[in-house]
Amino acid sequence: MFLGVLHDSQAPRYEKQLDNVEELVLDTIRRKKGVHITKKELHLILEALYEFRVID
Structure with a gap:
């Protein structure tokens, strides 16, 4: 019953x-901002x- 909760299948x-989020961010940067960067x-970046605590 709790196997789904305890099993690490969500990772x-x-x-x-x-x-998917990374791909969306890359697409937005490339298309809307005109900056072509790799993953x-x-x-x-x-x-x-993160090092400068701009994002968490």
């Missing part, structure tokens, strides 16, 4: 959702913003 779905560059 892949969460990772898929996070990947790796996006991660570097997000890491820097």
Whole structure:
């Protein structure tokens, strides 16, 4: 009965959702702002913003 709650089956779905959000952000940056960056560059930018406590 509680196997679904205790089992770690939600992690892949969460990772898929996070990947979808990253793709949406990249698309918005590319299309609306005209800045062409890679996913790796996006991660570097997000890491820097996190370091400076701009985002959590």
